[in-house]
Amino acid sequence: MLLDRLQADLATLNEQALRRVRRTLDTPCGPHATVDGREILAFCSNDYLGLAGHPQLVCALAAGAQRWGAGSGASHLVSGHYRVHDELEARLAAFVGMDSALYLSTGYMANLGVLPALLGRGDAVFADRLNHASLVDGALLSRASLRRYPHGDVEALTRLLETSDAPCKAIVTDSVFSMDGDLAPLTELLALAERHDCWLIVDDAHGFGVLGPQGRGALAAAGLASWRLIYIGTLGKAAGLAGAFVAGQRDVLAWLLQKMRTYIFTTGAPPALAQALLASLELIEHGDERRARLNALIEQFRAELRLTRWRLLPSATAIQPVQVGDNAETLALAQALWDEGLWVPAIRPPTVPQGSARLRVSLTAAHGAEDVRRLTAALKRLEQTL
Known part of the structure; x- marks a missing residue:
């Protein structure tokens, strides 16, 4: 029976140490939190600038609800597009140096919508093997041929492009890879896009x-600019709120507005959220002190954590992966940290390749x-005792 099969599959996840567990917070997003009823020090949010609980954003969101109400009421192309949405899109485009932008409800919806709007059967998508799942799903939905190159391997990508006769091509990459913390070779990727007449789509969720x-x-x-660049930014991470945007050359964005199904066929995000995001952009633009503090903590973490059995992966970003390898051992490490009041997520396949489970x-x-x-200190001690 169907239910028997599902229950057996759940049991298999348990045996392979792949079952995900959801925890519940009782406090706003922040390092010092109450989770499942206990005090915890959290190292698992993408709130990189610490803005999710910032009083100015809380006030801006409340003021936005007072001004615009609680919801948008319809999709953007029916009656759910408000003046404050226009203001936010113009501000986002100018902030990232693009002509135009579209604001969407989530980063997943942005990544799911762009590729099917630009490519179709007979076309080709060239994607880094470690791209986020949403980019993979967007490529599959486009029905274009999906060619995945080894992570960060510009030479392999070059060979794939040289053998492609697809009429429309796109190179697609994360900027900061979400489970490794390393950076895509964006300068080299743009040079290839220029040489082979491709779009270059960059998901900058963590940048x-x-x-x-x-x-x-x-x-x-990286100092890059080109009409070939399509930029996707996420607003639920460093911006501290929710949503995402796609930015690029004016005619490209005009086409996406007409063809991007994840924009056309969904209710617009609440205008109150757009007003709060305008306040967030001000904090980001004037947030050099926050970025300097974050970079100092990254340097401290890497300088202090000297491991012999586990591996601290190379990363200069806020994402610092500690590769353990075995699924069960990674879960045991995460649990041992939790028992000490430290919340660090265990990441296992299929999110990362087999044999590379990590914190x-x-x-x-x-x-x-x-x-x-x-x-x-806890990680160094547990490496010797776990």
């Missing part, structure tokens, strides 16, 4: 607000030096 001057993102950090340490500007010291 927006953190990388580049004033937090303008990975493209600004994903996420640092934020809201952490302190003593918080980091407590975590590194």
Whole structure:
């Protein structure tokens, strides 16, 4: 029976140490939290600048609800597009140095919508093997041929492009890879896009607000500009709120507005949220002190954590993965940290490749030096005793 099969599959997940567990917070997002009824020091949010609980954003969201109400009422192309949405899109586009932008409800919806709007059968998508699942799903929905190149391997990508006769091609990549913390070779990827007449689609979910001057993102950090670039930024991470945006050349965005199904066929995000995001952009733009604090914590973490059995993966970003390898051992490590009041998520297949299970340490500007010291001390001790 169907239910018997499902229950057997759940049991298999348990045996393979792959069953996910959801925890419940009783306090706002922040390093020091109450989770499942106990006090915990958390290293698992993507709130990189510590803005999710910022009083200015709380007030801006409340003021937005007073001004615009609780919901939008319809999709953007029916009656759910408000003046404050226009203001936010114009501000986002200018902030990342693009002509135009579209605001969507989530980063997943943005990534799911862009590729099917630009490519179809007979076309080709060239994707980094470690791209986020939403980019993979967007490529599959486009019905274009999906060619995945080894992570960060520009030479392998070059060979794939040289043998492609697809009429429309797109190179697709994360900027900061969410489970490894390393950076895509964006300069080389744009050069290939120019040489082979491709779009270059960059998901900057973990770079927006953190990388580049004033937090303008990975493209600004690399000094890149081109009409071929389509930029996707997420607003639920460093921006501290929710939503995402796609930015690029004006005609490209005009086409996406007409063809991107995840934009057309969904209710618009609440305008109150757009008003709060305008306040968040101000904090990001003037947030050099927060970014400096975050970078200091990253340097401290890497300097203090010297491992012999486990491996701290190379990363200069807020994502600091500690690769353990075995699923059960990774779960046991996460549980041992939890027992000490430290919340660090265990990441296992299929999110990461088989044999590379890890802890994903996420640092934020809201952490302190003593918080980091407590975590590194626990990890070093547990490596010797677990």
